[in-house]
Amino acid sequence: MSENPVFDRIKAEIDASPVTVFMKGTAVFPQCGFSARVVQILSHLNVPFKSVNVLEDAEIREGIKSYTNWPTIPQVYVKGEFVGGCDIVTEMFQAGELQSLMEEAGVTAKA
Amino acid sequence: MPMQADEIAGFIKSALPDAEVIIKDLAGDGDHYAAHVTSAAFKGLPRVRQHQMVYAALQGRMGGALHALALTTAIPE
Numbered sequence: 427m428s429e430n431p432v433f434d435r436i437k438a439e440i441d442a443s444p445v446t447v448f449m450k451g452t453a454v455f456p457q458c459g460f461s462a463r464v465v466q467i468l469s470h471l472n473v474p475f476k477s478v479n480v481l482e483d484a485e486i487r488e489g490i491k492s493y494t495n496w497p498t499i500p501q502v503y504v505k506g507e508f509v510g511g512c513d514i515v516t517e518m519f520q521a522g523e524l525q526s527l528m529e530e531a532g533v534t535a536k537a
Numbered sequence: 538m539p540m541q542a543d544e545i546a547g548f549i550k551s552a553l554p555d556a557e558v559i560i561k562d563l564a565g566d567g568d569h570y571a572a573h574v575t576s577a578a579f580k581g582l583p584r585v586r587q588h589q590m591v592y593a594a595l596q597g598r599m600g601g602a603l604h605a606l607a608l609t610t611a612i613p614e
Binding site: 460491495496497498508509510511512513514517518 | 584585588589592597599600601605607608609
């Protein structure tokens with residue numbers, strides 16, 4: 427049990443799926459341009475993921491920012507590791523690094 | 538209270554004195570900027586750490602006074 431009960435809830439969400447995205451809205455209905463772009467990139471790479479809608483949970487929305495010392499949403503986690511927000515995911519995607527990260531983590535769905 | 542471009546650059550430079558900072562106003566509302574920060578302090582650090590350093594320089598304004606900052610970082614050639 428950590429000192430912040432919200433951190434345990436966050437960790438449970440992260441551990442519940444190989445790829446977890448804390449975002450505004452849902453994968454089907456993103457409610458923020460940055461969250462929508464991350465959904466687009468992961469879908470393009472054929473990477474299934476679990477989305478957590480922070481707009482429906484104010485505690486997680488604030489807690490996630492101190493959980494990783496990262497001030498913004500969306501946040502992408504692969505196998506429990508924080509990969510980054512929209513900027514880093516986009517930059518890695520354009521550099522081809524995201525594809526290799528997902529393949530190495532074995533989270534890419536077979537087409 | 539939105540931020541001005543030079544205010545953002547000032548915060549970053551005070552934390553990263555050697556940084557070269559290019560700021561683009563994306564929406565003209567003082568809330569949506571793009572920033573490209575080049576500094577030797579990023580050398581050898583993963584991107585997440587580099588961005589965290591820039592966010593730390595903004596002393597908690599990121600996600601508050603400053604709603605969106607499309608950030609890219611680089612190491613001098």
